[in-house]
Amino acid sequence: MPVRMRTALVPFAALPLVACAGQQSALDPQGLQSTQILNILFIFLGVAAIVWIAAMIVLAVGMLRRNRTADQPLALHQPFERTAGRVVFILGLATLVIVLGLSIVSYAGQRTVFAKDEHALTLKIIGHQWWWEIRYEDDSPDKSFVTANEIRIPTGQPVKVELESADVIHSFWVPSLTGKMDLITGQKNELQFTAKTAGVYRGQCAEFCGLQHAHMAFAVLALSPDEFGRWRDNENRSANSPTDQLGKQGEQQFRARGCALCHTVRGTLAGGQLGPDLTHIGSRTTVAAGTLPLTPAALGAWIADPQHVKPGNLMPKMPLQSNELIAILHYLEQLK
Amino acid sequence: MTVMAEERELRDDALNGLELSTRLDRIWRTPPGLLGALMSVDHKVVGRRYIVTAFTFLLLGGILAILMRIQLAGPEKTFLSADKYNQIFTMHGSTMMFLFAVPVMEAFAVYLVPLMVGTRSIAFPRLNAFSYWMFLFGGCFLWISFALNVGPDVGWFAYVPLSSLQYTPTKRPDVWAQMITFTEVAALAVAVEIVVTVFKLRAPGMTLDRIPLFVWAMLVTSFLVMFAMPSIMVASTSLILDRLVSTRFYDSSSGGHPLLWQHLFWFFGHPEVYIIFIPGTGMVSAILATFARRPVIGYPVVILSLIATGFLSFGLWVHHMFVTGLPQLGAGLFTASSMLIAVPSGLQIFCWLATLWDGRPVYRTPLLFVVGFIVIFVLGGLSGVMVASVPIDTQVHDTYFVVAHFHYVLIGGAVFPLIGAVYYWFPKITGRMLSERLGRWNFWLAFVGFNVAFFPMHILGLIGMPRRVYTYTPEMDWAHLNLLSSAGAAIFAISFALLLVNVLMSLRAGTLAGDNPWDASTLEWATSSPPPPQNFDRIPVVKHRDPLWLDSASLPVVAGLSVERREVLLTSLAEAEPQIREASPEPSIWPLLTAIATTVFFIGSIFTPWAVLWGTPPMAVTLIGWFWPGGSKEDEQ
Numbered sequence: 001m002p003v004r005m006r007t008a009l010v011p012f013a014a015l016p017l018v019a020c021a022g023q024q025s026a027l028d029p030q031g032l033q034s035t036q037i038l039n040i041l042f043i044f045l046g047v048a049a050i051v052w053i054a055a056m057i058v059l060a061v062g063m064l065r066r067n068r069t070a071d072q073p074l075a076l077h078q079p080f081e082r083t084a085g086r087v088v089f090i091l092g093l094a095t096l097v098i099v100l101g102l103s104i105v106s107y108a109g110q111r112t113v114f115a116k117d118e119h120a121l122t123l124k125i126i127g128h129q130w131w132w133e134i135r136y137e138d139d140s141p142d143k144s145f146v147t148a149n150e151i152r153i154p155t156g157q158p159v160k161v162e163l164e165s166a167d168v169i170h171s172f173w174v175p176s177l178t179g180k181m182d183l184i185t186g187q188k189n190e191l192q193f194t195a196k197t198a199g200v201y202r203g204q205c206a207e208f209c210g211l212q213h214a215h216m217a218f219a220v221l222a223l224s225p226d227e228f229g230r231w232r233d234n235e236n237r238s239a240n241s242p243t244d245q246l247g248k249q250g251e252q253q254f255r256a257r258g259c260a261l262c263h264t265v266r267g268t269l270a271g272g273q274l275g276p277d278l279t280h281i282g283s284r285t286t287v288a289a290g291t292l293p294l295t296p297a298a299l300g301a302w303i304a305d306p307q308h309v310k311p312g313n314l315m316p317k318m319p320l321q322s323n324e325l326i327a328i329l330h331y332l333e334q335l336k
Numbered sequence: 337m338t339v340m341a342e343e344r345e346l347r348d349d350a351l352n353g354l355e356l357s358t359r360l361d362r363i364w365r366t367p368p369g370l371l372g373a374l375m376s377v378d379h380k381v382v383g384r385r386y387i388v389t390a391f392t393f394l395l396l397g398g399i400l401a402i403l404m405r406i407q408l409a410g411p412e413k414t415f416l417s418a419d420k421y422n423q424i425f426t427m428h429g430s431t432m433m434f435l436f437a438v439p440v441m442e443a444f445a446v447y448l449v450p451l452m453v454g455t456r457s458i459a460f461p462r463l464n465a466f467s468y469w470m471f472l473f474g475g476c477f478l479w480i481s482f483a484l485n486v487g488p489d490v491g492w493f494a495y496v497p498l499s500s501l502q503y504t505p506t507k508r509p510d511v512w513a514q515m516i517t518f519t520e521v522a523a524l525a526v527a528v529e530i531v532v533t534v535f536k537l538r539a540p541g542m543t544l545d546r547i548p549l550f551v552w553a554m555l556v557t558s559f560l561v562m563f564a565m566p567s568i569m570v571a572s573t574s575l576i577l578d579r580l581v582s583t584r585f586y587d588s589s590s591g592g593h594p595l596l597w598q599h600l601f602w603f604f605g606h607p608e609v610y611i612i613f614i615p616g617t618g619m620v621s622a623i624l625a626t627f628a629r630r631p632v633i634g635y636p637v638v639i640l641s642l643i644a645t646g647f648l649s650f651g652l653w654v655h656h657m658f659v660t661g662l663p664q665l666g667a668g669l670f671t672a673s674s675m676l677i678a679v680p681s682g683l684q685i686f687c688w689l690a691t692l693w694d695g696r697p698v699y700r701t702p703l704l705f706v707v708g709f710i711v712i713f714v715l716g717g718l719s720g721v722m723v724a725s726v727p728i729d730t731q732v733h734d735t736y737f738v739v740a741h742f743h744y745v746l747i748g749g750a751v752f753p754l755i756g757a758v759y760y761w762f763p764k765i766t767g768r769m770l771s772e773r774l775g776r777w778n779f780w781l782a783f784v785g786f787n788v789a790f791f792p793m794h795i796l797g798l799i800g801m802p803r804r805v806y807t808y809t810p811e812m813d814w815a816h817l818n819l820l821s822s823a824g825a826a827i828f829a830i831s832f833a834l835l836l837v838n839v840l841m842s843l844r845a846g847t848l849a850g851d852n853p854w855d856a857s858t859l860e861w862a863t864s865s866p867p868p869p870q871n872f873d874r875i876p877v878v879k880h881r882d883p884l885w886l887d888s889a890s891l892p893v894v895a896g897l898s899v900e901r902r903e904v905l906l907t908s909l910a911e912a913e914p915q916i917r918e919a920s921p922e923p924s925i926w927p928l929l930t931a932i933a934t935t936v937f938f939i940g941s942i943f944t945p946w947a948v949l950w951g952t953p954p955m956a957v958t959l960i961g962w963f964w965p966g967g968s969k970e971d972e973q
Contacts, residue, residue, distance in 0.1 A: 024800035024812065026731040037727045044728060048718035055685070055714045062692035063707065073630045073857065073885045077694070084633050084690040088683060095682040099675035099721065106725035107668040113727045114664055129503075163661075168498040169594060171659060171734060175800045179730020182660050184595065185497050186588025189661035206734040206802045208491050210498055211418050214805035291809075311418055 022202035022219050023176045030201060030222070031177030032194040033113050040109040044102060051098070113179070120160035120192055121153065127163070127170030127183035129209060130216040130313060131276055131289040136232070145235050146264070148276030150284045152221045154228035155195045163189040171207035174220050180206045195222035202290065211312040217290025231283075238267025239279045239335050250331025253324045262315070265335065275315065282336040288313070300329050348874060349895035356873050359899040364456065364869035367923055375923035377461035378869055382468050383447025384765065389472055390440035395832070396479065397431035400424045402829055405789075409822035411810040421806035422489040423508075427482050429492030430512060433608065434519040435475045437750060438561075441615035442526040444757060445554040447765065449530055451860035451867060452548050454539030454876045456897075456904050457920045459532035460525075462927045462962065467525035469931030474518020477939060481511040488512030491804065493605070494575065496586040496597045501579045510579060510942035513572040517938055520565045527558035527565075534558075537904055538912045539859065540894055541878040546912075548858045548881075549625075549638055553618025556642045560607045560614070560649065568604035571597060581945050595660060602653035609745070610649040614642055616750035617684055619757040620706050624688055626760070626856040627703035628695025631882055634687035641680035641687075648677045658729045667726045674724035681717055685710065700854075701775030705756030708783045709748055716744025719794065734804075737797025743790045755782065755835065762839070763853050767865045768846030774838040781831035788824025792817040857882035862891055875905050878912070926962035933958045 029035040126133040134147045153159045163172055165183040173180035178193035195201070205216035223231060242248045251268065254260055260270030266279040281287075284294050288310050292298035301308075304325055306315040320328070348356055366376040376382065403424055407416040416424065450458045458464050481487055488508045490499040499509040534547065534555045547555075574585040575597070584590040586597050617638075625632050632638060654662065654670040688710065697703060719741040723729050732738055755778070762770050801814050808814050852861035861884055863872050874893035880886040894914065897903045902920040907913055933954040940947030 026798045026800065034731070037731050040725060041722070041728050041731070044722045044725060048722060052714055052718055055689070056711065058689050059692070059707070059710055062689055063697060065693055066696065071629070071696075074882060076630065080694055081633065084694065085637075088634055088637060088686040088690060091686045092679060092683045095679050096676075099678050100672070102721065102725065103668075103672040103675055106671050106727060109725070109727045110664060110668055110671075113730075168503050169495055173734075173802070175731060179727065180659050180733060181730070184660060186593060187595070187661065202800075204800070204802055208422075208495070208498070208734075208804040210503065211422065213422075214418065214807050 022200035024174075024202040024204065026175040028176055030195060030197050030199055031174075032196060033178035033192075034176055035196070036109060036113050037179055040105060043105055047098065047102065114192075116192055117158040117160075120158035122160045122162065123151065124162045124164065125151075125172060125183070127165045127167070127172075127205070127209070129167050130205070130212040130310070132216070132218045133166070133276065136235070143236060145266075145279070146277040147235060147280065147284075148278075149218045149286065149289045150221065151218065152223055152228060152231050153195055154225040155198050155222045157225065158192055158194045160190055160192045163191065168209050169207050170205045170209050170216070172203065173206040174201050174203035176201040177220060177222075182207055195220070198222050198224055200285070204290070212310050215289060215291045215310045215313075217286070219285055219290060221285070234283070234336075235280055239265045241267075242331055242334055244330075246327055246330045247334050248331075250327035250329070253320075253328050254331055257318050257320060257324065257328070259318075259328070278332065278335060280335055282333050296329060296333060299332065300325060303328060346899050347895070348897050348899050351899060356899065357868065357870075360870035360873060361868055363900065363902055366869065371925070372923065374928050375465075375925045377457075377465050377921060377923050377927070379446050379450050379458035379461060379464060380765075380867060380869075380871075382461075382464050383443055386439060386443030386446055386468050386471070387765075389468075389475065390436050390443050393431050393435035393475055394440070395836075397428050397436055398829060398832060400428040400431070402825060404428065405822040405825040407806065408808075408818050410819065411808050411812065411815050413807060416806065418806045419489065422804075423482065423485075423487040425804055426488045426491050426512070427478070430478065430488065430515065431475075433492060433612075434516065435471075435478070437612040437746065438523055438608070439471055439519070440754065441554075441557065441612060441750070442523060442530075442561075444619075444754075444761070445530050445557075445615065446526060448761065448860055449533055449551055449554055450537065451764075451863065451871055452551050452858050453534060453537060453542060454859045454862075454872060454878065455533070455537040456871045456875075457537075457902070458529050459537055460529050462921050462924055463525050464529050465924075466927035466931050467522045467529075469928050470518050470525070470934065471522035473931060473935040474515050474522065474938075477518065477935070478511060478515040481508075486511055488515075493601060494572075494597075495601075496575065496578075496594045497588075499575060500586065507942065510576060513576045513579075514938050514942050516568060516572040518935075520569050521934070523561050524565055527561035530554050530558040531562075535909050536906050538907050539876050539878050540905070540907055540912055540914045542907075542912045544910055545636070546878055546881045549621035549632060549635070550615075550618035550858075552639050553614050553621070553642055556646045557611050557614045557618075560611050560646050563650065564604045564607035564611065567600050571600035571604070574600075576942060580942065595657070598657050598660065599653070602656040603650070605656065606653040607646075607649040609742075610645055612746060613749040614645060616709070616753035617642065619753040619760075620688060620709060622856075622858070623702045623706050623753070623756050623760050624691055624695075625882075626854050627698045627700060627706075628691050629698065630691065630695045631857070631885075632687060633690040633694065634683075635881065638684055638687050641683045644680040645677060648673065648680065652677065652724075655724055655729070658726050659733050664726075671724050671726055675721055678717060678721055685714065700759075701770070701772060701779060702756040702760040702854075704776065704779040705752045705759070705782075708779060709752040709756070711783075712744055712748030712752060712786065716741060716748050720745060732797050734802055735797035736793040736801045736803060739803055740790050740793035740797065743786075743793075747786060747790070752782070755779075758835070758839075760854070761860075762842070763849030764860055764865045764867070766843060766846070767849055768842050769849050769853060770838050770842045770846060774834055774841075778831050778834045778838060781827055781834065785824050785827030785829070785831055789821050789828050790824070792821045792824075796821070852884065855884075857885040859883060922966070924962065926958060930955065930958040930962055 029038050124135040124137055132149050134151055137144045163181055163183040165185045170183040171180045177195055181189050181191040199222055201220040203218045242251050260272055262272035262275035264271050264277045287294045287299050287302050291310055305317050306313055307317050366372055366378050366381055407413050486507050488511055490504055490509050494512055497503055534551055577583040578585050584592045586592045586594055621632050652670055652674040655674045658667055723732055723741055759770050759775055796814055796817050849865045851864055874895055877892040877894055903917050904920045905914055906916045906918050908915055937951030937955055940951050
């Protein structure tokens with residue numbers, strides 16, 4: 001996807017801003033809110049640049065001037081003192097006017113950015129150390145489902161995320177779509193945003209939440225409304241039953257080797273609640289909360305030794321034979 | 337009885353010259369030997385120790401910064417483990433804020449304020465000694481814990497519930513919280529001493545509008561300390577109680593709330609920034625006047641700005657909490673209050689620029705650091721205006737943009753003036769000049785290194801890099817800027833190494849300074865370098881804001897203080913009219929013993945609540961020893 005850059009940022013254009021893991025940049029807005037915020041940021045940046053340059057010019061001239069001739073430090077030139085006093089006063093007033101102006105710009109922007117739409121698609125996000133539980137909720141229970149670490153949304157439609165935490169404070173941040181909001185223990189926060197263009201946008205926990213804070217990312221996939229509808233229907237379904245022998249073995253091992261104690265695969269006996277829901281893991285793009293791309297090799301490495309990939313995370317290393325690992329992998333890949 | 341004693345007593349009006357100096361030296365000097373050193377209550381001895389200790393912690397905190405920059409120089413580096421990195425960034429922040437920035441400013445005040453106001457001692461000199469020991473023990477406690485792998489790992493802000501027993505069942509957050517108690521006790525003690533010294537111990541004639549700007553800055557800072565620090569003490573003590581005896585201040589499942597912590601923490605945490613920055617402005621004013629060769633323009637404007645900054649600093653803590661889900665209008669008001677602080681800060685900068693315009697600047701190292709301060713701090717202040725805006729803050733909060741911003745204001749606003757102050761007052765403290773040649777290298781490396789290290793962080797934050805991550809994946813494209821930043825950090829580190837070399841070399845072989853090497857105007861330059869134990873043989877009388885510029889050859893003095901015991905002259909608050917002769921305490925071992933007893937009590941109480949029981953009697957005993965009536969004569973009118 002081509003990077004759309006503002007002219008003001010051309011000096012940084014040499015830096016490739018798009019990662020294959022999805023964009024994560026406040027300078028490359030793809031949402032309504034992130035665009036509005038960037039506009040406010042540019043207003044502030046412009047004012048700041050003018051003020052800084054003006055101050056530096058005054059400083060430079062002041063440093064080069066050699067006006068006073070008297071060597072006696074107390075031999076002051078009274079007219080200069082008076083003028084200086086007046087200039088300082090006027091500049092102080094100017095500062096006041098500028099900050100009040102910027103406050104108004106900021107507050108007006110705040111009202112637009114945080115405007116609420118009653119008809120927004122609602123999902124609930126619960127932060128865990130160190131992954132994201134995503135709950136799509138609907139009035140009818142058969143249309144509600146749970147997934148993890150990956151959010152799919154339709155483009156052009158307001159999305160409301162309700163933010164809660166299962167343990168410590170986390171912060172939900174997808175810079176390409178909007179600013180961040182904390183997930184606070186014992187409190188419900190919410191945030192609304194609208195994706196303008198289809199694409200993959202990376203998000204990451206922004207509040208320090210313990211050992212593996214660095215590895216608590218997620219992806220937002222903005223899809224066309226049709227595509228989103230199809231995906232949602234698929235997510236609603238229970239898990240695919242394995243079709244081949246190896247897959248069936250994998251399903252068995254999944255339960256036998258303890259995976260099911262923590263993970264749910266809807267439609268099977270696996271109903272653990274501690275870890276991410278794996279019903280449709282095969283269709284996701286990353287594993288271990290954005291730590292690795294979801295490829296068979298990466299998934300295999302993760303299951304074989306989660307503590308190597310993400311030390312200190314709550315998934316224990318299970319002593320699996322290689323054939324057991326292959327079977328489980330094969331099973332999970334089929335959970336599309 | 338009193339009358340007879342008075343008749344026998346010898347006063348300084350009866351003596352002159354060498355004999356006066358010798359007698360005063362004998363009664364004011366620190367006793368010899370190790371025990372004498374431990375008993376010292378001389379503000380200059382304590383101040384020197386305070387400065388050296390604080391700079392030692394700067395060195396340690398700086399080493400941690402370098403370790404982090406090595407880890408982050410490239411993606412997925414394994415130089416540090418996640419656990420080590422989290423301890424290190426917590427230790428870096430806690431060390432820099434609590435063991436370096438605040439103490440070093442207070443340390444300079446402890447050394448300089450009594451000299452600048454023209455008195456013989458700081459108020460409450462034994463409390464001052466106690467303060468230093470508490471600071472030293474608290475700092476050592478933190479660093480020894482870190483060496484034992486019990487270093488705190490929950491951030492210098494220690495947000496609950498991460499720092500609660502449930503999520504961090506080790507002793508690490510307790511170490512952090514109790515280190516706070518140590519340093520806050522130390523800081524509060526100094527704040528009280530400074531306020532009383534400034535209010536009551538000024539030389540006769542030093543009316544409120546003749547107080548040097550650095551002293552004004554430290555006065556305002558001391559009031560900030562007194563109002564802000566209790567908040568963090570309440571917060572950290574409640575945290576320890578939650579962890580140790582299951583009180584439920586922050587437990588949302590029992591009616592507590594994690595945001596209570598954030599409010600209490602930032603109600604302290606934001607004024608904290610100004611506790612660090614305002615002394616820096618005082619240093620800038622002092623250095624600028626001397627090297628621009630004229631008084632700072634707008635003396636009353638600068639003072640009113642300091643006071644306004646002090647008041648405003650208590651009304652904007654919420655801007656640290658813009659993404660916690662506050663009501664929109666409330667958050668918007670805190671945007672305005674946060675930006676308003678640009679007005680007093682701006683006024684001060686305008687006054688300094690005007691001073692430079694009219695001055696005949698002499699570009700010695702201290703002034704270079706002041707110029708560097710203006711360049712960097714103005715930029716940091718402007719990025720501060722940006723983060724004060726709620727919508728912008730929702731993007732940059734907890735990203736490297738904020739890391740860049742506060743290093744610009746803290747290093748630019750406080751460390752640059754501080755290094756300038758080291759070059760400026762080193763001759764007074766040691767009697768020798770620092771090398772100007774090394775000083776210039778020091779400045780340019782610091783200036784370039786700082787900007788290369790921290791400017792790229794603005795961009796890193798905007799392109800999505802959050803704070804406090806121990807690593808990042810190669811796909812994120814943060815590697816180049818991080819590498820650049822790490823290179824800048826290396827240059828910046830070299831500049832501090834040069835400062836250390838300069839200090840060590842100049843201590844041995846620096847040019848002798850003389851009393852007033854810079855031809856400065858304030859009273860600390862009216863005595864020898866380093867000053868004698870009694871500071872001044874006779875207390876000066878102040879008739880002008882810049883007494884040494886008015887007449888450097890002969891400074892008027894008052895006489896009448898005892899030369900047989902330690903005495904200081906108390907003056908009235910506003911007009912500084914002489915009021916009373918007051919005895920000043922003799923050296924004592926009790927402050928050290930009290931500090932040891934308090935340390936045992938503090939450290940014990942993070943392991944068992946019973947420490948409150950068995951830890952108190954030793955403290956009581958040492959305090960009784962400290963305050964045991966020494967039979968000194970009643971103060972006389």
